[in-house]
Amino acid sequence: MGSKRALVALLTPPMLWLLVAYLGALAAIFATAFFTTDPFTNEVVRTFTTENFEALLSPTYLRIIGRTLFIAVTVTVLCIVIAVPFAYFMAQVAPRRLRHLLVAGVLVPLWASYLIKAYAWRTMVQPGGVLESTFGTTPGYGFAAVILTLTYLWLPYMILPVYAGFERLPTSHLEASADLGAKGIYTFRRVILPALLPSIAAGTVFTFSLSLGDYIAVQIVGGTLQVLGTTVLQNITLDLPFAAALGTTSVVIMVCYLIAVGRTGALDNL
């Protein structure tokens, strides 16, 4: 294969871009989290302080962080509960010729505009909207609508890896388990689930981190609900260092989660 010079030529342009336009900007914003603002001009003052992170430990912000985590976990669990049986249906129950169609059926909402999907749920839950006129009741804008919408938004990100996991699962294992007398539930618990765990973990990386950072869908269907993303947004103009600290917090939570998931070997599937 090629020489070292060719490698340098290949790597230099993309690395320059990623380091300058991306990592540089990220590093700067993480550094900003340790700065402060002038209370009169709202300008960033470059003196080292940890007061932004100390402020995060106040009950108000701990509650917001807790709420955001709760939403992310709930959405992730809901996505697993819906995606696993559905992916099983796609891989094992549905006739073979339908499979392409089903995969396409999941890919369309994966790529269909994120904003429009969130907006679609606004029209679903709004007073006098589809839910109210069909079921007689609607959760309205707020916590429940946010969970519903985020579950809807990230569901394809869970279905596809789990489906790929089912595809890799040899049918012979399932048959062997059945031949040895295992009932459906038992086979699911002892054969399917362990083999599927890395795929599910890969899916949770998306559902968890996307829920953690979301602020657009929350604004659209959440009413006045406050989560990490919306508080970042509110602080940007007046207190950028504090907004940076909030953003850093979500990145730190995500990195911790990635490391935990990495131990299951799930990231090899990404």
Place this chain on the structure above:
Amino acid sequence: MRSGARTRVIFWVFALAVLTFIYVPLGVVAINSFNSDRTFGWPPPGLTTRWWSAALKAPGPRDALRTSVEAGLGATAIALVLGSLLSLALVRYRFFGRNAISLLVILPIALPGIVTGIALQSVIQNVLNPVFGINAGLFTIIVGHATFCIVVIFNNVTARLRRMGGSLESASADLGARPFTTFRLVTFPLLRTAVIAGALLAFALSFDEIVVTTFTAGPGTPTLPIWIFNNLFRPTQAPVVNVVAVILVAVSILPVWLAQRLSGAEAAESRL
């Protein structure tokens, strides 16, 4: 696992319920774009094409559409070059830091978009504007989009390079072709469909992006998603928003469908 007839029925019912859950909200938006009721009472009291003709005449969405297309093309062009180069380097060479780089490529879509957004915004305010006189606008939108579009191209090209193996290139080199000739006559023709598929998907990703764009687009250059978001909470604009929403979904799906046809089923999963 041999599932009984009853279990199968339960699975079918469940799957149909999930598909309904997935498609009903999108269908409602499409139907609402014809809803004659201004506040979108459900079920629609009547159907009209008024909003469609109004939306197609409105200047706001049209300008936003142009910005979106320009941003998508610019970002795709940059990502195309950078993503392909990176993919060639990472698949065809073994070197120190290789794993770190492959992680770095996915960071822009893995980290919360709002963090990337405020990072780029403060670069615009503190460096680009005072030092280079560049304001938030089309250029900064393109830079932001290109950064997270690289991964889509990278994934598509990498998958193709892995499947190709290196034997054809080795054969070409053995026959005396220089590296550039090999690339022109062997590697690139084999990569072409993966590159085009990647480009289509990168365009789709850019076209639909709102989180990072919120922070990199100036007030004068909204993209189509930004325009929709700005008008989402204005009751008078609601009918037009519905029409633009349908167009946005259609335009973001079309490239994906084309990419699938070109490069196989897994192309569209390169977003994962």
